[in-house]
Amino acid sequence: MRDVAIIGVGIQKWGELWEKSFRDIFVEAALNALDDAKIDKLDSMYIGCMSSGLFVGQEHVASVMADYLGQRHLAATRVESACASGGLALRCGLIEIASGMSDLVLAGGVEKMTDVSGDGATYALATAADQEYECYHGATFPGLYALMARAHMKKYGTTRDQLASVAVKNHDNGSLNPNAQYPFKVTLEGVKNSVMIAEPLRILDCSPITDGAAALILCPYERAREFTDKPVIKVTGSGHATDSIALHDRTSLTTLDGVKVAGQRALKMAGRKLDDIDLVEVHDCFTIAEIIVSESLGFFKPGQGGAACEAGETRIDGKIPINPSGGLKSKGHPVGATGIAQVVEIVHQLRGEAGKRQVKNARIGMAQNMGGSGGSSVVHIMEVE
Amino acid sequence: MRDVAIIGVGIQKWGELWEKSFRDIFVEAALNALDDAKIDKLDSMYIGCMSSGLFVGQEHVASVMADYLGQRHLAATRVESACASGGLALRCGLIEIASGMSDLVLAGGVEKMTDVSGDGATYALATAADQEYECYHGATFPGLYALMARAHMKKYGTTRDQLASVAVKNHDNGSLNPNAQYPFKVTLEGVKNSVMIAEPLRILDCSPITDGAAALILCPYERAREFTDKPVIKVTGSGHATDSIALHDRTSLTTLDGVKVAGQRALKMAGRKLDDIDLVEVHDCFTIAEIIVSESLGFFKPGQGGAACEAGETRIDGKIPINPSGGLKSKGHPVGATGIAQVVEIVHQLRGEAGKRQVKNARIGMAQNMGGSGGSSVVHIMEVE
Numbered sequence: 100m101r102d103v104a105i106i107g108v109g110i111q112k113w114g115e116l117w118e119k120s121f122r123d124i125f126v127e128a129a130l131n132a133l134d135d136a137k138i139d140k141l142d143s144m145y146i147g148c149m150s151s152g153l154f155v156g157q158e159h160v161a162s163v164m165a166d167y168l169g170q171r172h173l174a175a176t177r178v179e180s181a182c183a184s185g186g187l188a189l190r191c192g193l194i195e196i197a198s199g200m201s202d203l204v205l206a207g208g209v210e211k212m213t214d215v216s217g218d219g220a221t222y223a224l225a226t227a228a229d230q231e232y233e234c235y236h237g238a239t240f241p242g243l244y245a246l247m248a249r250a251h252m253k254k255y256g257t258t259r260d261q262l263a264s265v266a267v268k269n270h271d272n273g274s275l276n277p278n279a280q281y282p283f284k285v286t287l288e289g290v291k292n293s294v295m296i297a298e299p300l301r302i303l304d305c306s307p308i309t310d311g312a313a314a315l316i317l318c319p320y321e322r323a324r325e326f327t328d329k330p331v332i333k334v335t336g337s338g339h340a341t342d343s344i345a346l347h348d349r350t351s352l353t354t355l356d357g358v359k360v361a362g363q364r365a366l367k368m369a370g371r372k373l374d375d376i377d378l379v380e381v382h383d384c385f386t387i388a389e390i391i392v393s394e395s396l397g398f399f400k401p402g403q404g405g406a407a408c409e410a411g412e413t414r415i416d417g418k419i420p421i422n423p424s425g426g427l428k429s430k431g432h433p434v435g436a437t438g439i440a441q442v443v444e445i446v447h448q449l450r451g452e453a454g455k456r457q458v459k460n461a462r463i464g465m466a467q468n469m470g471g472s473g474g475s476s477v478v479h480i481m482e483v484e
Numbered sequence: 485m486r487d488v489a490i491i492g493v494g495i496q497k498w499g500e501l502w503e504k505s506f507r508d509i510f511v512e513a514a515l516n517a518l519d520d521a522k523i524d525k526l527d528s529m530y531i532g533c534m535s536s537g538l539f540v541g542q543e544h545v546a547s548v549m550a551d552y553l554g555q556r557h558l559a560a561t562r563v564e565s566a567c568a569s570g571g572l573a574l575r576c577g578l579i580e581i582a583s584g585m586s587d588l589v590l591a592g593g594v595e596k597m598t599d600v601s602g603d604g605a606t607y608a609l610a611t612a613a614d615q616e617y618e619c620y621h622g623a624t625f626p627g628l629y630a631l632m633a634r635a636h637m638k639k640y641g642t643t644r645d646q647l648a649s650v651a652v653k654n655h656d657n658g659s660l661n662p663n664a665q666y667p668f669k670v671t672l673e674g675v676k677n678s679v680m681i682a683e684p685l686r687i688l689d690c691s692p693i694t695d696g697a698a699a700l701i702l703c704p705y706e707r708a709r710e711f712t713d714k715p716v717i718k719v720t721g722s723g724h725a726t727d728s729i730a731l732h733d734r735t736s737l738t739t740l741d742g743v744k745v746a747g748q749r750a751l752k753m754a755g756r757k758l759d760d761i762d763l764v765e766v767h768d769c770f771t772i773a774e775i776i777v778s779e780s781l782g783f784f785k786p787g788q789g790g791a792a793c794e795a796g797e798t799r800i801d802g803k804i805p806i807n808p809s810g811g812l813k814s815k816g817h818p819v820g821a822t823g824i825a826q827v828v829e830i831v832h833q834l835r836g837e838a839g840k841r842q843v844k845n846a847r848i849g850m851a852q853n854m855g856g857s858g859g860s861s862v863v864h865i866m867e868v869e
């Protein structure tokens with residue numbers, strides 16, 4: 100297998116992008132990535148997108164985007180794994196380069212979520228849960244994560260303040276990220292007094308509905324220096340695992356086995372241990388998700404993720420910085436794009452380009468992206484040369 | 485890159501499968517394939533599925549299926565390229581094995597199309613066309629292919645009888661296929677007098693709405709003999725190309741450039757020329773599609789595909805047998821599954837297991853699968869050892 104490098108990244112200011120279409124959004128980020136890599140021709144492309152059929156009435160996504168990007172006849176593929184679609188697009192691109200089939204591959208993600216009316220977005224997102232055993236009975240994602248939060252609070256004593264501390268920390272970080280959808284700070288009291296969504300989760304415990312895209316340019320590691328004079332980022336580990344998508348079929352409500360397995364697979368491939376990781380972007384679709392993921396990956400013992408965040412251990416200057424980008428919470432969560440945007444942040448950090456949110460001495464970063472309530476998880480490890 | 489073999493195939497009787505759910509259908513075909521390969525554990529899985537969000541309200545498809553198949557924590561990925569999703573699933577599986585990342589990979593496809601009411605299926609299928617420039621203005625696929633048919637008739641003198649001869653031939657073949665949705669014969673007069681859908685296409689020019697799935701088990705070629713004592717089928721060529729998904733952006737209405745490019749890429753990889761191919765399954769979503777595809781792949785000169793079919797050159801005993809399975813027309817067209825089912829047929833033919841529809845001396849087969857009106861195309865070449 101050939102080693103793979105990231106030689107370009109692209110993103111844009113995320114938000115409710117009324118003036119831009121589905122294809123505009125993707126192509127903007129893709130062109131930014133091509134410019135960053137100083138290339139204009141691709142061998143192949145993978146696009147993570149969760150539910151463009153329900154959000155904008157458009158399937159056949161990769162063909163639309165290849166053409167609109169000026170790459171007609173490109174071998175272009177859409178991959179879907181709910182909110183882990185972006186992470187999977189990176190993994191597929193990595194595998195294609197590793198195989199020797201292609202050299203220059205764009206791995207991107209996109210979602211246009213604000214073109215639906217009424218409860219359209221809630222319905223589309225709910226299709227990431229089990230249609231027959233969860234959605235049909237009225238469960239939506241805030242409800243499912245609320246069950247996990249209550250179970251975690253009961254089992255480990257996780258507190259309402261600890262949940263809120265995740266939102267406070269991520270908005271602190273996001274306030275330093277010019278591309279974040281909500282680059283403002285929030286307070287503990289503000290989170291705890293925000294509108295109730297699904298007890299105990301309030302609206303400031305939830306990631307938002309977002310339009311956005313992100314893109315990476317990959318090439319064989321040994322060719323990276325042909326294209327870029329920036330620090331070359333090597334993707335050293337890739338782990339992917341599924342789990343039951345229905346909560347009732349899991350062994351536990353308070354841990355995420357798919358995340359655990361994907362993390363272990365990525366570390367094994369990279370030949371690294373958790374202590375080697377300098378920073379991590381995790382899938383904080385809800386505040387409780389960041390806590391459980393930080394435990395399932397092994398950064399904290401079960402039940403200690405909330406206290407660790409509250410104690411500042413996951414801040415940019417903490418023991419293990421989590422979500423220096425602002426996370427899904429502040430940066431936004433255009434579902435198919437999220438997994439790629441996490442890696443864009445890791446690349447910026449490892450290149451030393453993260454400005455006011457720069458993690459000191461960042462050499463090895465991890466990105467953890469997941470679908471639904473953890474029914475799929477993709478973990479990547481990136482290292483700067 | 486490692487060579488890849490197909491060591492197992494699975495399918496079921498296709499049709500309106502009211503008594504089976506989306507997940508039942510996939511798992512039935514997948515278990516058939518695992519049984520055929522005599523294995524029970526996978527390293528990875530790719531599933532082609534076009535629009536399960538719109539058809540059954542379920543995204544996050546690969547996680548549902550991995551769990552229901554008894555393979556929890558499997559690295560499982562859904563790929564989508566409209567009606568070419570199945571072909572792409574095979575291509576992704578092939579690339580993963582070629583890379584050395586995995587050894588035992590299931591490549592499958594599934595669609596449950598009959599659970600929607602009213603014009604739900606027509607709407608879902610139309611999302612494979614250009615949402616902004618075609619669907620929004622009322623175009624549906626019968627209409628788009630009718631434009632192509634009229635252009636082909638005007639430019640080349642293709643006749644109504646020639647279109648009908650494709651349906652007659654494919655139903656003749658399908659009548660010999662126990663898994664076909666419509667295993668009955670039709671006559672020229674029957675096709676020409678059937679209900680008008682979009683002039684000149686009548687209902688017997690159109691492939692049906694179908695529930696169904698299909699699956700292949702792939703492994704490194706050098707390991708195939710560990711698992712099967714049947715003839716080992718090697719995948720020697722894989723070509724993938726996109727094109728504009730909007731008809732108005734094409735260079736021509738009467739040829740399919742994406743199909744042409746994908747075919748050339750597959751032949752180049754296999755080191756074969758068109759004369760080497762003994763039989764081919766093509767994407768006959770409409771009768772005109774088979775004619776244009778047979779020309780775009782190069783089996784006939786532009787404008788001669790209709791006459792060739794009428795003259796019997798594409799029958800099972802003809803010069804180049806096309807769609808011995810019965811094609812999408814008679815066998816059915818569960819969109820995400822079609823590309824995999826084409827390869828299931830090629831494997832049966834190359835193994836000599838095709839019964840009454842067996843093509844004599846079949847050593848090298850081709851499968852051509854496409855999305856929308858040719859906005860993406862995937863071509864594979866399979867050879868028996």
